[in-house]
Amino acid sequence: MLSSRAKALLMFQNGLGRLMAVVLAPFYFALIRLMGYRIRDIKAVRAACRREFEKHEGPWLICANHLTMADSPLLSYAMLSLWTHLRVFRWIPWNLPERNNFRNPFLVLLCYLSKCIPVQRGGPRTEMKQTLAKCAYLLSRRQRLLVFPEGGRSRTGRVNTENFSYGVGRFLDNDQEGMRVMCLYLRGDGQAAYSTIPAFGERFTVLVDVFTPEKSALTGLRAQRDYAGHIIGRLAEMEDNYFGFCRQ
Amino acid sequence: MDEQKIFEAMVNILKPYTKDTALLERATRDTHILNDLKVNSARLVDVIIKCEDVFNITVDDDEADTIRTIGNAIDLIHAKLN
Numbered sequence: 410m411l412s413s414r415a416k417a418l419l420m421f422q423n424g425l426g427r428l429m430a431v432v433l434a435p436f437y438f439a440l441i442r443l444m445g446y447r448i449r450d451i452k453a454v455r456a457a458c459r460r461e462f463e464k465h466e467g468p469w470l471i472c473a474n475h476l477t478m479a480d481s482p483l484l485s486y487a488m489l490s491l492w493t494h495l496r497v498f499r500w501i502p503w504n505l506p507e508r509n510n511f512r513n514p515f516l517v518l519l520c521y522l523s524k525c526i527p528v529q530r531g532g533p534r535t536e537m538k539q540t541l542a543k544c545a546y547l548l549s550r551r552q553r554l555l556v557f558p559e560g561g562r563s564r565t566g567r568v569n570t571e572n573f574s575y576g577v578g579r580f581l582d583n584d585q586e587g588m589r590v591m592c593l594y595l596r597g598d599g600q601a602a603y604s605t606i607p608a609f610g611e612r613f614t615v616l617v618d619v620f621t622p623e624k625s626a627l628t629g630l631r632a633q634r635d636y637a638g639h640i641i642g643r644l645a646e647m648e649d650n651y652f653g654f655c656r657q
Numbered sequence: 658m659d660e661q662k663i664f665e666a667m668v669n670i671l672k673p674y675t676k677d678t679a680l681l682e683r684a685t686r687d688t689h690i691l692n693d694l695k696v697n698s699a700r701l702v703d704v705i706i707k708c709e710d711v712f713n714i715t716v717d718d719d720e721a722d723t724i725r726t727i728g729n730a731i732d733l734i735h736a737k738l739n
Contacts, residue, residue, distance in 0.1 A: 530698060534723065560698075560699050572697065572699070572700075573699065574698075575702045579718070629716070629718070630705060630706050630718070630721060631706060633702070634702065634703075
């Protein structure tokens with residue numbers, strides 16, 4: 410259960426982020442353009458996401474494969490136009506980046522203003538519980554949460570169907586009313602394995618798949634494993650489609 | 658079941674998830690499952706589910722979150738069995 414103070418701080422972060430989006434969203438967009446990144450059929454990807462978001466206000470759990478540290482901004486860029494970033498701030502998903510990747514004070518501030526809740530993998534139990542409580546609160550307010558269900562960048566360069574984290578299952582096991590899952594598969598044409606950032610001038614493909622999670626017949630940790638396995642399975646299928654169809 | 662037997666069962670459960678099984682030979686109650694045995698944090702859930710199967714117990718989220726060392730697991734299992 411999240412304290413009133415924590416809720417207020419989260420909403421303060423949201424409000425401040427909303428104000429700063431006027432500066433930050435164009436900054437991110439300009440940076441992505443400067444790096445020469447392009448998303449294939451971006452209009453179709455954005456239209457698909459907009460259609461889903463208009464159909465269902467929330468909560469949304471957005472699950473994506475993870476290959477580079479630029480995945481979160483790239484996915485946000487792929488899903489929503491600059492105008493949508495400014496107009497419908499609530500559609501921008503919250504992120505759960507690894508705290509250790511944000512030691513620089515400037516990056517910490519950027520992270521704070523960009524709807525991020527830093528987490529420490531394998532960190533103290535109380536902190537992890539607090540983070541989960543924040544996520545549950547945001548989802549109860551029909552917000553969007555972007556997570557990488559594998560629990561880290563894919564070391565093999567492919568969706569890891571054997572050795573993935575079950576953490577994402579916790580969000581689905583919490584009985585969030587009306588929760589929908591959007592799976593996003595993002596991959597640059599030249600991205601063979603994981604890296605810090607994609608290569609300059611990279612061209613990406615984004616695949617979108619949406620489903621309503623069915624209640625697991627299992628309970629507790631097994632249910633979480635079941636939910637996580639289902640999402641990873643979907644991402645792996647999308648990856649097969651990508652290699653089987655898109656690359657041709 | 659006494660604590661020594663639970664300890665031995667725990668070592669067997671941990672074997673498939675420990676990168677260097679030699680570390681298990683030196684394991685004690687104070688051995689940290691993640692830090693000392695280098696078990697992947699995501700696999701800790703598998704370890705706990707395996708404990709549920711082996712000892713025929715149920716471990717909820719909050720209880721699972723308290724498990725850091727082999728001793729934590731033994732105490733939890735012992736309390737549930739008795």
